[in-house]
Each structure stands twice: as structure tokens, then as C-alpha cells.
Amino acid sequence: MxxxxxxxxxxxxxxxxxTMGLFLRIARDDYNIMNVDYENITSYLLEDCLGSKIDKKIIDIIITQLIDGNYVQSLxxxxxxxxxxxxxxxxxxxxxxxxxxxxxxxxxxxxxxxxxxxxxxxxxxxxxxxxxxxxxxxxxxxxxxxxxxxxxxxxxxxxxxxxxxxxxxxxxxxxxxxxxxxxxxxxxxxxx
Ligand SMILES: [Mg+2]
CATH class of the missing domain: 3.40.50.1000 (HAD superfamily/HAD-like)
Structure with a gap:
């Protein structure tokens, strides 16, 4: 092929x-969430794989930040x-x-x-x-x-x-x- x-x-x-790396940096820097690694993202639906570690509301807020470019970290x-x-x-x-x-x-x-x-x-x-x-x-x-x-x-x-x-x-x-x-x-x- x-x-x-x-x-x-x-x-x-x-x-x-x-983008997932950026998600984790925002979670760490802005919300003090330290216990999540890239390899923990085992589902495209973040609340399915991270729901026990990050509040769903925070997941949604970070996703909105990602879409809007509303972050200081670099992508x-x-x-x-x-x-x-x-x-x-x-x-x-x-x-x-x-x-x-x-x-x-x-x-x-x-x-x-x-x-x-x-x-x-x-x-x-x-x-x-x-x-x-x-x-x-x-x-x-x-x-x-x-x-x-x-x-x-x-x-x-x-x-x-x-x-x-x-x-x-x-x-x-x-x-x-x-x-x-x-x-x-x-x-x-x-x-x-
Ligand atoms: Mg994609």
C-alpha cells in the first residue's frame, strides 16, 4: 500500500x-491533579478512564479550555x-x-x-x-x-x-x- x-x-x-499531554499539564498546573499519567488515558471518553481521578466537571472545563485555546501551557x-x-x-x-x-x-x-x-x-x-x-x-x-x-x-x-x-x-x-x-x-x- x-x-x-x-x-x-x-x-x-x-x-x-x-492534546492529551496538554490536558494532563493543565490538570496538573491549574487543578493540582498529579496522579494521572498519559498511559492512564485508555478510553477516548475521558470520564470513563479518568472519572475516578478527576471530577467530571473539571474534565469538561479543561476540554473547553483546550478547544478555546484558553491555557498558558503550550500545545x-x-x-x-x-x-x-x-x-x-x-x-x-x-x-x-x-x-x-x-x-x-x-x-x-x-x-x-x-x-x-x-x-x-x-x-x-x-x-x-x-x-x-x-x-x-x-x-x-x-x-x-x-x-x-x-x-x-x-x-x-x-x-x-x-x-x-x-x-x-x-x-x-x-x-x-x-x-x-x-x-x-x-x-x-x-x-x-
Ligand atoms: Mg483525534
Missing amino acids: MINPASLAFDIDGVVAD QAIDGAPEALNKIADAHTPLLFVTARPYPGPIRDWLTETVGLSHSGIHIISTGSFDKKTDVLLKHNVTHFVEDRLETCFDISKAGLHPILFKQPWNRERHPFKEVESWNELTALINF
Whole structure:
């Protein structure tokens, strides 16, 4: 399987952006929650896996902070993502990002400032819900989508698209999809 860069699109949170890492830093710095590690995030639904350690109200407040960019900590890129995305952008632009965030918020500037992409080289679509991703991908002739939420992989697969699961502690159930553990592994699949 070699992927045409023009047919590839990307989720953002958990794939390009270390959003869960930021969640944990905000929990630690702003709410003094010290007993949660990245590996404890074993479900995409944070209250399912962290509910015994963090009050649900605080989880919701932090998620709102994340979406609005209302934090002083920095959102880090996932290891290797900036280098890989810039290499892919050399082969094809604009890069298409499809996120279930309700609005891009801080993400557009983050992709240029932290990931080093150009404003004209990115196209961000925020769907506001997971189940709208498939239609957006079909409309943009995407064949391969890099995603960390396993349920979304099943959804887009049903529409005949090829999900590529980006390995994270919250997607460790059995699945039939191509899986990558790093951006190096992903770029090895691309036909540059
Ligand atoms: Mg994600």
C-alpha cells in the first residue's frame, strides 16, 4: 500500500497535536491533579478512564479550555509530525485536516507557528461531530485518513475509505486497520 499524498488527510488531536499531554499539564498546573499519567488515558471518553481521578466537571472545563485555546501551557506537536507534514506539504498542498472540534480556534495559528506549515498550505475543516468526518472526506476525494479514534476508523471504513490508526493508549482494542506508531512509519507508506 503506497499512499498518494493528494489523497491523504489528517485528524489533528492525538495525531498531530499532543492534546492529551496538554490536558494532563493543565490538570496538573491549574487543578493540582498529579496522579494521572498519559498511559492512564485508555478510553477516548475521558470520564470513563479518568472519572475516578478527576471530577467530571473539571474534565469538561479543561476540554473547553483546550478547544478555546484558553491555557498558558503550550500545545506540543506529536514527535515527528512537523518534519513529516512539511515533507508531505512539499509533495502536495493544501494539506487537509479534518477535526471534530466545533471550530478551529487556536489550531490554525498553531499549525503555522508550531508545526511550521504555511497558511496557504493548510485546509482545516472542523465538523463539530465525529460522524460528519466521513462525508467531508468523501467530498474531498480522500482515500486515506490518519485518525486516533478507533470508532471513527470503523465509520470511515464502512464508507470504503482506508483509515490509518495512529497508535495511542486509548485505541488499544482489536481492529482490522493499518496502524502506525510514529510519523516515520506513516511517511514510509507515502508515495512521494
Ligand atoms: Mg483525534
